[in-house]
Amino acid sequence: xxxxxxxxxxxxxxxxxxxxxxxxxxxxxxxxxxxxxxxxxxxxxxxxxxxxxxxxxxxxxxxxxxxxxxxxxxxxxxxxxxxxxxxxxxxxxxxxxxxxxxxxxxxxxxxxxxxxxxxxxxxxxxxxxxxxxxxxxxxxxxxxxxxxxxxxxxxxxxxxxxxxxxxxxxxxxxxxxxxxxxxxxxxxxxxxxxxxxxxxxxxxxxxxxxxxxxxxxxxxxxxxxxxxxxxxxxxxxxxxxxxxxxxxxxxxxxxxxxxxxxxxxxxxxxxxxx
Amino acid sequence: xxxxxxxxxxxxxxxxxxxxxxxxxxxxxxxxxxxxxxxxxxxxxxxxxxxxxxxxxxxxxxxxxxxxxxxxxxxxxxxxxxxxxxxxxxxxxxxxxxxxxxxxxxxxxxxxxxxxxxxxxxxxxxxxxxxxxxxxxxxxxxxxxxxxxxxxxxxxxxxxxxxxxxxxxxxxxxxxxxxxxxxxxxxxxxxxxxxxxxxxxxxxxxxxxxxxxxxxxxxxxxxxxxxxxxxxxxxxxxxxxxxxxxxxxxxxxxxxxxxxxxxxxxxxxxxxxxxxxxxxxxxx
Amino acid sequence: xxxxxxxxxxxxxxxxxxxxxxxxxxxxxxxxxxxxxxxxxxxxxxxxxxxxxxxxxxxxxxxxxxxxxxxxxxxxxxxxxxxxxxxxxxxxxxxxxxxxxxxxxxxxxxxxxxxxxxxxxxxxxxxxxxxxxxxxxxxxxxxxxxxxxxxxxxxxxxxxxxxxxxxxxxxxxxxxxxxxxxxxxxxxxxxxxxxxxxxxxxxxxxxxxxxxxxxxxxxxxxxxxxxxxxxxxxxxxxxxxxxxxxxxxxxxxxxxxxxxxxxxxxxxxxxxxxxxxxxxxxx
Numbered sequence: 016x017x018x019x020x021x022x023x024x025x026x027x028x029x030x031x032x033x034x035x036x037x038x039x040x041x042x043x044x045x046x047x048x049x050x051x052x053x054x055x056x057x058x059x060x061x062x063x064x065x066x067x068x069x070x071x072x073x074x075x076x077x078x079x080x081x082x083x084x085x086x087x088x089x090x091x092x093x094x095x096x097x098x099x100x101x102x103x104x105x106x107x108x109x110x111x112x113x114x115x116x117x118x119x120x121x122x123x124x125x126x127x128x129x130x131x132x133x134x135x136x137x138x139x140x141x142x143x144x145x146x147x148x149x150x151x152x153x154x155x156x157x158x159x160x161x162x163x164x165x166x167x168x169x170x171x172x173x174x175x176x177x178x179x180x181x182x183x184x185x186x187x188x189x190x191x192x193x194x195x196x197x198x199x200x201x202x203x204x205x206x207x208x209x210x211x212x213x214x215x216x217x218x219x220x221x222x223x224x225x226x227x228x229x230x231x232x233x234x235x236x237x238x239x240x241x242x243x244x245x246x247x248x249x250x251x252x253x254x255x256x257x258x259x260x261x262x263x264x265x266x267x268x269x270x271x272x273x274x275x276x277x278x279x280x281x282x283x284x285x286x287x288x289x
Numbered sequence: 290x291x292x293x294x295x296x297x298x299x300x301x302x303x304x305x306x307x308x309x310x311x312x313x314x315x316x317x318x319x320x321x322x323x324x325x326x327x328x329x330x331x332x333x334x335x336x337x338x339x340x341x342x343x344x345x346x347x348x349x350x351x352x353x354x355x356x357x358x359x360x361x362x363x364x365x366x367x368x369x370x371x372x373x374x375x376x377x378x379x380x381x382x383x384x385x386x387x388x389x390x391x392x393x394x395x396x397x398x399x400x401x402x403x404x405x406x407x408x409x410x411x412x413x414x415x416x417x418x419x420x421x422x423x424x425x426x427x428x429x430x431x432x433x434x435x436x437x438x439x440x441x442x443x444x445x446x447x448x449x450x451x452x453x454x455x456x457x458x459x460x461x462x463x464x465x466x467x468x469x470x471x472x473x474x475x476x477x478x479x480x481x482x483x484x485x486x487x488x489x490x491x492x493x494x495x496x497x498x499x500x501x502x503x504x505x506x507x508x509x510x511x512x513x514x515x516x517x518x519x520x521x522x523x524x525x526x527x528x529x530x531x532x533x534x535x536x537x538x539x540x541x542x543x544x545x546x547x548x549x550x551x552x553x554x555x556x557x558x559x560x561x562x563x564x565x566x567x568x569x570x571x572x573x
Numbered sequence: 574x575x576x577x578x579x580x581x582x583x584x585x586x587x588x589x590x591x592x593x594x595x596x597x598x599x600x601x602x603x604x605x606x607x608x609x610x611x612x613x614x615x616x617x618x619x620x621x622x623x624x625x626x627x628x629x630x631x632x633x634x635x636x637x638x639x640x641x642x643x644x645x646x647x648x649x650x651x652x653x654x655x656x657x658x659x660x661x662x663x664x665x666x667x668x669x670x671x672x673x674x675x676x677x678x679x680x681x682x683x684x685x686x687x688x689x690x691x692x693x694x695x696x697x698x699x700x701x702x703x704x705x706x707x708x709x710x711x712x713x714x715x716x717x718x719x720x721x722x723x724x725x726x727x728x729x730x731x732x733x734x735x736x737x738x739x740x741x742x743x744x745x746x747x748x749x750x751x752x753x754x755x756x757x758x759x760x761x762x763x764x765x766x767x768x769x770x771x772x773x774x775x776x777x778x779x780x781x782x783x784x785x786x787x788x789x790x791x792x793x794x795x796x797x798x799x800x801x802x803x804x805x806x807x808x809x810x811x812x813x814x815x816x817x818x819x820x821x822x823x824x825x826x827x828x829x830x831x832x833x834x835x836x837x838x839x840x841x842x843x844x845x846x847x848x849x850x851x852x853x854x855x856x
Contacts, residue, residue, distance in 0.1 A: 025677060027715055148677045181677045184719050189383075195345050196384040199376040200445060201368060201400030218396065221386035225431070233672035240633045240665040241675075241733065242657060242689035252684030252697045331722060331752045435621055462749050464620040464779045465820035491752040494823060531754050536823035536845060543849045558823055562830040569836075569855060 024184070026144040030075040033145045036261040037154030043268045044142045050272055051131050051138075054279025057289050060130060062275050067134060076144045084140045085133060092132055100125035106288070119288045126289070148180035150253065157255050170246030178234065186227060193222050290356055290452055290485075292319040292342055292374065297351035299337055299509075311337040313509040315351070319453065319487060324479050326500030326517075327489045330531050334509040335489050336379070339455045342487070343367075343374040372401055375451030379458045381442035385430040390421065390441050393430050397449040408448075415448035416441070419474055436467035443471070447478070454478070455487040460495065472499060493535045497521065497556045505532065518554030537561040544568070574647070576741055576773050577609040577632055577663070582641035583796075584627055601627040603796035604641070611740065614767050614774045616784035616804075619793035620818040625777045628793070629745045632775065633665040646740060661690060664734030668746040670726035679721075679729050680705065680714040686737040697736075704735035707770070708762040724755025728762050735766065741773040742766070748780060756780070781808075782822045785843040792817055809841035824848050 032040075051063065071078065085092070105120030143151070156173035163169045197218045198204065204215050299312035311334045319325055319342075329335040340346040341353060344360050344367045353360045355370055378384070387393035394412035403411070416426065419440040425433065430441055443459065456475065460468035476499050479486045490496050496503055496517070503520045505513040507530045513520045521527070524534035524542065541553040541561060551568035555561035582605045585598040602624040609615050619625040630636040631643045634650040646662045648655040664686075667673045676682025680701050687697045705711040708728040718726055727747050734742055744763065748756040760783055767774045776783065784790050790807045792800035794817045800807055807814070811821050811829040821829070828842035828851070838851045 025717065027678075027717065147681065149681045177677070178675065181675065185671055192378065193384055195340065196376075196378045196381065197396075199343060199345060199371055199378070200384075200397040201371060201449065202396075203368075203400065218384070218386045222384050225386075226383060230669075230672045233667065233669055234675070236630075236635060237665075237667055237673035238675060238685075240635055240660060241686040242660050242737065243685075244657070244689065248691045249688050250691050250693060250697065252681065252688055252694060252701065254694055330754050464818065466620055466818035533753070537827060539845050540824060540827065540848055543845065544852060547849065547853050549852070558826045558830055561827055562834060565827075565831060565852060566834055566836070569852075 024143065025147050026076045026080065028075040028145075030073055030145065031260070032070065032074040032141070034260070035145075035264055036255055036257055037146050037150040038158055038255060039257075039261045039264045039268075040142050040146055041151075041154050041158060043264065044139055046268050046272055047138050048135060050275050051134055053276055054283075055127070056279055056283030057286055058282055058284040059275055059279030060127075061284070062271075062278060063134060066271055066275075067137060070141060071137070074141055074145050076141070081137055081140060081144070085136055088132070088136055092129060095132055096125045096129045099128050123288055148177050151180075152177040153251070153253065153255055174246075182227075182230065185230075186223070189226055190219065190223055193219050193226075290321045290373075291354075292453065293354040293357070294318070294341070295352045295354070297338075297341060297348045297353065299334075299341070299346065300349045303349065311509050312341075312348070315511055317504065317511060317514060319485065321452070322479075322483045322485050324476070324499055324501045325485070325487045326496035326503045327487060327506060328491060328493065328496055328503060328532065329506030330491060333506040335506045336457055337509075338506065339376065339457060339487065339489055342453070342455055343371045343376050345371075345376070372449055373451055374453045374455060375446040375449055377443050377446050377454070377456045377459060379461055380439075381445075381459075382430075382435070382438035385438060385442060385445075388429060389427050390416070390430050390433070391426040393441060394445045394448050397445055401449060411448045411450065412444070415444040418447060418478060419444045420470070436463055436470065439463065439467075440471065440474075443475075451484075453485045453487065455489070457489045458491070459488070460490070460492070468495070475499075491532075493521075493533065497535050497538075505530075507532075517556055522553065541565075548572075574611070575608045575644075576611045576646055577607070577775070578644045579605055579607045579628070579631065580642050580644075581606060582628070582631060582638045582643055584624075584631065584636060585639045600796050602631075602793075605793075605796070605798055607791060607798065609741075609773060609775065611773055612767070612771045613788045614764070614776070614786065616776045616778065616787040616790045617793060618779060618781070618784060618790060618819060620779060623793045623817075624796035625793045626745050627796075629665070629743050629775070629777050632663045632741070632743050634659045635665070661737060662739055663741045663743055664737050664739035666727070666730050666734055666742065666744045666747050668749050670723055670730060670750065673730050674718045674726060674733075677717060678714075679710065679716050679718055682718060682729060683732045683736050686733055690737060700736040700738070701732075704732040705729075707735060707766060708732045722755060723751045724758035727751065727755065727759045731759070731762055731766070735770075735772075739772070741775065743775045743777070745777045746779070747776075748778065748783065756783070779819065781814075781820050781825075785822070792819070794818075804843060805841040807841075808843055 071081065100117060100121050101115060103121040103124050104116065104118050106118050108116050108118050109122060110117040152173040156169055159169045202215065202218055207215065294315050294317050297312055297315040301309045301311050315338065327335050337346060341348055360370055385393050387396065391409065391412055394415055395408040398408040398411045421437065421440055421444065430438060433441065459471055463471065472495060475486055478484050488496065488500060500517060503515065503517050504511055505520060512530065513523060521534040521538045524538050527533055537555055537558060538553065541551055541555055544565065545551055545553055549568045550571045551564050555564050582602060583600060584602045585600050588596045588599055605628060617625045617628065627636065631638060631650065632645060634656060637651050643650045645659045648659055650659050674682050675685050683701045683705055684697050687700050702711065705714055708731050710725060710728050710732060713721065713725065718729060748759050751759065763774055763776065764786065766772050778784065785804050787804055790802065790804050791798050792807065799817060800813065808821065808825050811826065814821055824845050825842055828838045828848050832838045836855060842848050842851065
């Protein structure tokens with residue numbers, strides 16, 4: 016059950032996307048996320064879909080694997096769609112039973128929001144699928160390095176992120192094991208009201224915290240024994256250096272943003288209510 | 290009483306890139322009061338197999354019968370099954386969570402719906418069985434030594450008074466003395482309380498010493514299912530799958546090969562010594 | 574010249590009671606004297622709580638002695654100026670493979686140590702490749718450590734230490750959490766390193782069968798070194814070993830049992846072939 020969570024995981028493959036500089040991927044993802052919200056038209060969605068399709072196929076990450084990442088946000092997705100569908104009341108009424116009314120505007124924003132949310136998750140998980148956590152944190156470290164001048168502990172934050180990402184799967188596995196062990200001892204994790212459910216989590220959370228602390232102590236010792244003493248004087252095995260392809264990638268991103276801005280805004284395709 | 294597995298298959302993460310068949314066509318029966326050893330290296334499917342025995346993991350196909358009743362039929366009381374088939378996981382001390390040793394051991398019985406007094410009575414009995422001294426009952430389980438913690442965790446399952454006790458590598462990470470203490474205690478329980486024990490281990494020596502029957506797992510399949518002496522007679526095949534037999538099995542076979550008239554199925558060092566002495570006398 | 578020398582080393586833990594006050598002290602190691610020559614394969618045996626792991630942490634300056642001195646390559650571990658050099662000289666591998674791997678990709682983890690030492694990028698790549706090859710894990714360089722077996726993870730951890738090019742590797746129960754195959758893998762990797770790279774190896778363990786090839790064995794109990802000598806000398810004292818809660822390999826035990834029964838079998842038999850030969854010689 017818990018194993019199904021794929022968000023934030025790296026998917027090893029050899030693709031052009033895997034080889035890009037993490038800074039390119041970070042900035043591009045940021046631009047892409049913004050691009051999702053700057054248009055309101057079918058033409059915009061067509062461009063985003065094509066763009067995303069190309070990027071997904073370039074990434075060599077199987078589509079089914081990417082789709083699994085959507086599972087944990089299914090509820091959030093449904094809630095968002097329902098809110099938009101039933102609570103937006105603009106345009107003519109398409110359908111109504113009693114107080115439930117679906118309007119043109121409601122349907123439109125429900126579909127738009129649903130697609131946006133799905134694309135948002137796919138886009139950002141693509142970044143983590145194609146970038147090792149180390150690269151990711153290196154990228155963040157380097158992008159935000161100027162902040163070090165105003166005493167922001169950029170290296171430390173990046174290191175914390177890297178370690179967190181490394182231990183997420185281990186701790187998920189551990190949660191699974193502890194849950195099974197307590198169920199074997201007759202623990203009931205499903206029935207009861209919210210308060211009872213929360214209480215039933217104690218036999219899982221306490222061992223999990225203890226284990227996390229034990230691992231943290233062990234890891235700190237291992238890092239220390241391997242000569243870790245903060246960011247100072249450290250060299251990099253994989254120093255970040257832009258290559259030609261990275262500049263091309265920036266150019267493509269820039270082009271994409273301009274296209275989507277211009278076409279999505281000024282050349283909307285209108286079909287029915289969309 | 291018995292647990293019967295029929296054509297069990299189990300596939301992990303079905304339909305994904307990480308799909309893996311963990312169990313293939315498992316057929317076996319575990320009877321009342323027996324001491325069964327399950328052996329296999331990491332990834333052979335032994336841990337997955339035992340999680341099927343109390344319904345924690347559901348087979349992809351096949352059926353499991355507890356006392357001739359299918360545990361997969363709708364409305365089957367799995368909670369009740371878990372009271373009958375106690376499962377002690379690997380590193381069970383990692384599931385301790387209560388403020389005191391006694392409270393932690395009470396967790397299982399409490400979930401069974403017993404009264405406070407009954408829970409305590411059971412917990413105290415179980416703690417006594419695993420050899421935890423009374424003055425430790427009110428201590429925090431986290432203050433105990435590694436071996437003690439593990440025994441408390443085992444007591445937590447024993448207090449549920451199961452008929453079948455399944456232990457997944459109960460001695461992993463313990464030193465030799467800790468290991469012997471725990472295994473001796475489990476064996477004692479098995480004899481005194483007629484408890485059926487299913488011991489998963491990767492130590493051939495441990496299994497040979499205690500088990501009346503051994504199941505060897507390899508790549509999700511049952512490779513052998515027989516009494517220890519017979520299983521170890523396949524020591525060459527066992528080696529091929531990365532397991533091997535106890536050292537004494539090799540010595541005995543080697544000696545026999547060199548013409549010393551000895552039986553090769555000795556299970557303990559003492560037996561082997563006696564057999565060699567006998568063999569030497571026979572020869573001279 | 575010895576690479577590691579511990580002289581009268583003691584280490585005391587403070588026991589803290591419920592009120593947060595010091596209730597007493599507990600001597601985890603007690604006047605230990607150990608000397609290790611370069612290139613040797615040394616084993617330190619003892620049951621859980623015997624002080625062997627506490628001692629191991631002294632070699633890497635993770636702990637500093639309360640009394641006495643530890644010299645690593647002639648450097649006092651207490652001297653703050655040579656602190657990092659000591660850690661560079663003596664690398665350390667721990668028990669739990671999951672809790673000592675920092676990288677999310679095998680090669681990045683192996684590169685972590687050299688990065689900390691400030692090794693130039695190109696040199697890091699060379700070292701990473703070399704050390705992964707030396708433990709037979711080169712083909713896994715781009716994999717996630719989470720997908721590896723316990724034995725493979727430990728070999729990656731060893732490669733991570735080797736990449737720092739230490740003169741000495743201390744392994745603190747590296748096989749305690751592994752299955753027999755994993756144990757074999759790790760031991761072979763360690764033996765190989767010691768032989769081919771002439772690295773000094775200090776193996777802390779409670780598995781007796783892992784130490785039969787050691788140059789020298791120390792047995793610890795209650796924080797003290799209670800036995801020391803070549804494996805054969807140690808293994809001939811089955812009664813004493815049992816007293817210190819240690820296990821003796823079945824062959825050694827069988828030989829000892831036969832000897833007790835009046836058969837003329839030499840002391841300290843470590844291998845199956847030796848025993849078979851000895852028995853065959855009887856008739």
